[in-house]
Amino acid sequence: MTFETVSTNTAFGGVQGVYKHHSTATGTDMTFSVYVPPHAAGAKLPVVWYLSGLTCTHANVTEKGEFRRACSELGLIFVAPDTSPRGEGVPDDPDGAYDFGLGAGFYVNALVEPFAEHYRMRGYIESELPRLVAEHFPVDMERQGIMGHSMGGHGALTLSLRDPGKYKATSAFAPIVSPLNCPWGEKALGGYLGPDRETWAEYDACALIAAGARLPDLLVDQGEADNFLTDQLKTHLLVEACEAAGQKATIRMQPGYDHSYYFISTFMADHLEWHAARLKA
Amino acid sequence: MTFETVSTNTAFGGVQGVYKHHSTATGTDMTFSVYVPPHAAGAKLPVVWYLSGLTCTHANVTEKGEFRRACSELGLIFVAPDTSPRGEGVPDDPDGAYDFGLGAGFYVNALVEPFAEHYRMRGYIESELPRLVAEHFPVDMERQGIMGHSMGGHGALTLSLRDPGKYKATSAFAPIVSPLNCPWGEKALGGYLGPDRETWAEYDACALIAAGARLPDLLVDQGEADNFLTDQLKTHLLVEACEAAGQKATIRMQPGYDHSYYFISTFMADHLEWHAARLKA
Numbered sequence: 340m341t342f343e344t345v346s347t348n349t350a351f352g353g354v355q356g357v358y359k360h361h362s363t364a365t366g367t368d369m370t371f372s373v374y375v376p377p378h379a380a381g382a383k384l385p386v387v388w389y390l391s392g393l394t395c396t397h398a399n400v401t402e403k404g405e406f407r408r409a410c411s412e413l414g415l416i417f418v419a420p421d422t423s424p425r426g427e428g429v430p431d432d433p434d435g436a437y438d439f440g441l442g443a444g445f446y447v448n449a450l451v452e453p454f455a456e457h458y459r460m461r462g463y464i465e466s467e468l469p470r471l472v473a474e475h476f477p478v479d480m481e482r483q484g485i486m487g488h489s490m491g492g493h494g495a496l497t498l499s500l501r502d503p504g505k506y507k508a509t510s511a512f513a514p515i516v517s518p519l520n521c522p523w524g525e526k527a528l529g530g531y532l533g534p535d536r537e538t539w540a541e542y543d544a545c546a547l548i549a550a551g552a553r554l555p556d557l558l559v560d561q562g563e564a565d566n567f568l569t570d571q572l573k574t575h576l577l578v579e580a581c582e583a584a585g586q587k588a589t590i591r592m593q594p595g596y597d598h599s600y601y602f603i604s605t606f607m608a609d610h611l612e613w614h615a616a617r618l619k620a
Numbered sequence: 621m622t623f624e625t626v627s628t629n630t631a632f633g634g635v636q637g638v639y640k641h642h643s644t645a646t647g648t649d650m651t652f653s654v655y656v657p658p659h660a661a662g663a664k665l666p667v668v669w670y671l672s673g674l675t676c677t678h679a680n681v682t683e684k685g686e687f688r689r690a691c692s693e694l695g696l697i698f699v700a701p702d703t704s705p706r707g708e709g710v711p712d713d714p715d716g717a718y719d720f721g722l723g724a725g726f727y728v729n730a731l732v733e734p735f736a737e738h739y740r741m742r743g744y745i746e747s748e749l750p751r752l753v754a755e756h757f758p759v760d761m762e763r764q765g766i767m768g769h770s771m772g773g774h775g776a777l778t779l780s781l782r783d784p785g786k787y788k789a790t791s792a793f794a795p796i797v798s799p800l801n802c803p804w805g806e807k808a809l810g811g812y813l814g815p816d817r818e819t820w821a822e823y824d825a826c827a828l829i830a831a832g833a834r835l836p837d838l839l840v841d842q843g844e845a846d847n848f849l850t851d852q853l854k855t856h857l858l859v860e861a862c863e864a865a866g867q868k869a870t871i872r873m874q875p876g877y878d879h880s881y882y883f884i885s886t887f888m889a890d891h892l893e894w895h896a897a898r899l900k901a
Contacts, residue, residue: 349876351886405686595630605632
């Protein structure tokens, strides 16, 4: 397995790195970032996976997420993958739209050509990247948490709900809670999976909860001034799904906050403390 | 005086805004950012000016500086101006180099044509922008601090040393401490001020200290892995100037840190706490 260091920078006593490798899951080169906080030699640290939203690469949260101070203080490794395959031969949205194709992998394994060959972000995040990270960084794979923003919040919730116990902590900023019930989700799941909505259900947090998937608890922050709240994110569907199923959840509506990294960075330390409490127990 | 709101985002309980106005100092439109933390109605808050380095606009520190958490906790307003005039008719480096012209105003009032018309960042930061900010934001102009990075560290040190008492706190990240003695400085001061090095001295922190300028104290952090340390920044010249003059100074060499915002963001909260202690007294 190839593995290349793109850059490293000292930050908050640890090392913020960017790395590249050839992915067998996507058949492309993939870039991701890892922050390793200061730690004792030989120590194995808990790891938090951060899945980004539409249009993002690893760089957005790495530059704007303000996670390093908290990770340094709490002793957490923070991994930020890309949001889609990229490069020569990777098909994009036919109209170049931001919400499908490049930057919009939706954390699925595509079933429909021409996307099925490369758009395999589910497998990449579930299996290949964790193996690679475990090989190269001092992570304790028994102590993994997962979080994400928007499309990445959808990714975090669905990856965790499909595999209860794998992630000891699950949280999201402004997640797409039900792709079955919003334009972004219908376009992405229809485009990657085809018209049979039966195949979509494993990529819908609300549907997974309704079908019986359970986590010990979950944390969601959602800005009330988020332009996408009404039409795309529909937080109330997650509130209702959790209430109907008895799924413990802390879902906080935050007055004044929008969909940006100004919102994410404000609540990042809260989320990391919440993860640390569950990963260090 | 024109004044236009470009954007506002809620962050850490306050408001991160970006604003634009027509500057009479530079004869151009200028963009700057202001973070106003949560505060009581009618309160006047201390303000910290942050001057950015070569190639930067207001956006770099606004996105990557990680200052909002500390400003929110400490009750500080944080203002980040641009680093040069920009727009139609503003002359740039003839070769398009990054270290002169656009993005490289060096916080001087230029004396040499074609730069003298627009390159008046000293007057802009000293007089015009403070008046505008005082008019539009809840700042207590008796409690101002100033900090900056690299070229902006040079700006912060020289603006403060030229006007002792105006700024109650002065700090810098990886400042250019002596433009008289480094290639960046010689190019900029020669280009903006002309060959008479007598006119340069008021733009050189070390020369100002040697000539008798004094501050109560100052704080500098400098990364030891900074690629520009040896040839451009020459921190030791500031250490020597302060020692020779009896100027109180805390100048910290930070092992492993480079010149990037990974370095700045690591020590930003430290600096803001240092400013707050002096601005709140």
